[in-house]
Each structure stands twice: as C-alpha cells, then as structure tokens.
Amino acid sequence: MTQPRFNAIGFAVADMARSLEFYRALGLDVPDAADAPHAEVELAPGVRLLLDTHATIASFDPGFTPQSGGHGSLAFDCGTPAGVDETYERMVAAGAKSHLAPWDAFWGQRYAVVLDPDGNGVDFYAALPDATPPGS
Numbered sequence: 762m763t764q765p766r767f768n769a770i771g772f773a774v775a776d777m778a779r780s781l782e783f784y785r786a787l788g789l790d791v792p793d794a795a796d797a798p799h800a801e802v803e804l805a806p807g808v809r810l811l812l813d814t815h816a817t818i819a820s821f822d823p824g825f826t827p828q829s830g831g832h833g834s835l836a837f838d839c840g841t842p843a844g845v846d847e848t849y850e851r852m853v854a855a856g857a858k859s860h861l862a863p864w865d866a867f868w869g870q871r872y873a874v875v876l877d878p879d880g881n882g883v884d885f886y887a888a889l890p891d892a893t894p895p896g897s
Contacts, residue, residue, distance in 0.1 A: 834882030842871035
C-alpha cells in the first residue's frame with residue numbers, strides 16, 4: 762500500500778485576482794490566473810499552495826459555506842530578524858492587514874503575522890541571535 766505524501770496546502774478564496782496579487786507581493790512565483798477558478802503556486806520542491814474560488818468549491822461540494830476569517834496559515838523563514846521586519850513592512854505597505862507586528866518571541870524567534878485577503882495568517886519568522894530553543 763502506498764503511503765500518502767503531503768504536497769499541498771489549499772485555501773478557499775473570495776477573489777482570485779486579489780489573492781494572487783497578495784502572494785505576488787510576497788514574492789511567490791504566481792501564475793497569471795486572475796480569472797481562473799483554481800491556481801497553484803509552488804512553495805518549495807514538491808509543495809504547492811492551491812487556491813480555489815468559493816464558486817469552484819461549491820461546484821463539487823454543495824454544502825460548502827464560506828467561513829469568515831482565515832482557517833489556516835503559511836509560515837516563511839525570513840533568514841534574519843531584520844528580514845522579518847522588512848518583509849512585514851513590505852507586505853503591510855502592499856495592503857496586507859497586520860495581525861501581529863514584529864516582536865521577539867519567547868521561543869527564540871523574531872516573529873510577525875499578516876493576513877491574506879481571506880484572513881489566512883501568513884507568518885514571518887527568523888531565529889534570534891544567541892537564542893536557546895525551547896526545551897533545551
């Protein structure tokens with residue numbers, strides 16, 4: 762029996778063009794699919810972000826009801842604490858809603874969160890210099 766292999770994260774989106782614009786601003790290589798009912802963005806080798814409009818999901822799931830606010834999150838390693846601050850500021854300047862401004866988290870990372878157009882969290886993080894990981 763073949764074991765399942767994780768390879769995608771999916772989000773339902775209200776406005777495909779707005780969502781693709783958000784992920785382009787983040788720096789992802791987003792296809793030109795603004796009018797498409799489905800889009801796929803490679804996040805890393807073998808891992809994709811799947812975006813489907815509410816209408817697409819409702820077409821095969823008659824019980825689908827869009828939820829308010831996001832129900833998932835993506836996390837991006839920004840390399841350095843300054844990278845967290847720069848990425849957060851760039852995304853807020855591009856119109857992303859701030860959820861948590863950059864801060865030095867007790868678990869040893871610089872951390873921040875913005876929300877995509879559908880309210881899903883997009884986390885930015887980097888190890889703090891000389892941080893001791895929790896449980897060490």
